[in-house]
Amino acid sequence: MTAFNTGGHILEVEQVSKVFGGLTAVNDVTMTIPERSIVSVIGPNGAGKTTFFNMITGIYTPTRGSIRLAGQEIVGLRPDEVTAAGIARTFQNIRLFSTMTSEENIMVGRHSRLKSNFVDAVLRTRKFHESESEARDAARIMLDFVGLSKWRNELATNLPYGDQRKLEIARALATTPKLILLDEPAAGMNPRETEDLKALIRRVRDDLGVTVCLIEHDMRLVMTLSEYITVLDYGSKISEGLPHQVRNDPRVMEAYLGRGAAAGEYGKEERPHV
Numbered sequence: 001m002t003a004f005n006t007g008g009h010i011l012e013v014e015q016v017s018k019v020f021g022g023l024t025a026v027n028d029v030t031m032t033i034p035e036r037s038i039v040s041v042i043g044p045n046g047a048g049k050t051t052f053f054n055m056i057t058g059i060y061t062p063t064r065g066s067i068r069l070a071g072q073e074i075v076g077l078r079p080d081e082v083t084a085a086g087i088a089r090t091f092q093n094i095r096l097f098s099t100m101t102s103e104e105n106i107m108v109g110r111h112s113r114l115k116s117n118f119v120d121a122v123l124r125t126r127k128f129h130e131s132e133s134e135a136r137d138a139a140r141i142m143l144d145f146v147g148l149s150k151w152r153n154e155l156a157t158n159l160p161y162g163d164q165r166k167l168e169i170a171r172a173l174a175t176t177p178k179l180i181l182l183d184e185p186a187a188g189m190n191p192r193e194t195e196d197l198k199a200l201i202r203r204v205r206d207d208l209g210v211t212v213c214l215i216e217h218d219m220r221l222v223m224t225l226s227e228y229i230t231v232l233d234y235g236s237k238i239s240e241g242l243p244h245q246v247r248n249d250p251r252v253m254e255a256y257l258g259r260g261a262a263a264g265e266y267g268k269e270e271r272p273h274v
């Protein structure tokens, strides 16, 4: 049962566009994300995927269109307000605080949820100390959830690459989101790390009840993890559906492999650069 009347959709993106000068980076895209699902947004380089995430998270304001979280319009909210509304994200390039420990990195995520403010922090009030201790407890729980407890007091920069990616996910989860957006979470991972990541993403949904939307170039991961896939190309949605539907869609093959590829013309070449 959902507490809102959106037909079970946690996110509803309706006819959203983003124009940068003369370039339409995202063009009239409509997409819904079912609550408690794992979905992916895929597409060739420059298709508009990150711009799409940036609009959902308040970094960019759409030129046109509506984005609703649990039935509430979120266009116009600042990124911190979007986080407070229940959307967390990770970035394509790891953005951890390298001079902080793993635990402190997660506490930063948790602080967006805390009640103490700047004045409390400066004056070290009781409220501040309570918040601090609550954030530390929450950070330890999250470290345990992602399997990084042993790195609690280690500087984030000293963690193995795959664990740094997991730490970013833990930090995002510390904001207690309804929806988490993962921008290329498997980038740079070896096959074993990718398998670990896949298991973690499933647990995020199954154990925490958080809806997951990922941008990912690793097609094996996308096809085995996603329940639903949306494909962008040159800013427009060109396909959507179940993994096997998207995989067999000639428009998708064409977008990835080059015009004419569906007919075998380009074989395994990348799309030609124009």
Ligand SMILES: Nc1ncnc2c1ncn2[C@@H]1O[C@H](COP(=O)(O)OP(=O)(O)OP(=O)(O)O)[C@@H](O)[C@H]1O
Pocket: 020, 023, 024, 025, 043, 044, 045, 046, 047, 048, 049, 050, 051, 052
């Ligand atoms: N701030 C910006 N100003 C101008 N153009 C931008 C801006 N951000 C993105 N773009 C352009 O919008 C288009 C879509 O870029 P975007 O980064 O969203 O694609 P992407 O699908 O995430 O690509 P990749 O898979 O390579 O990360 C590109 O042509 C890009 O150059």
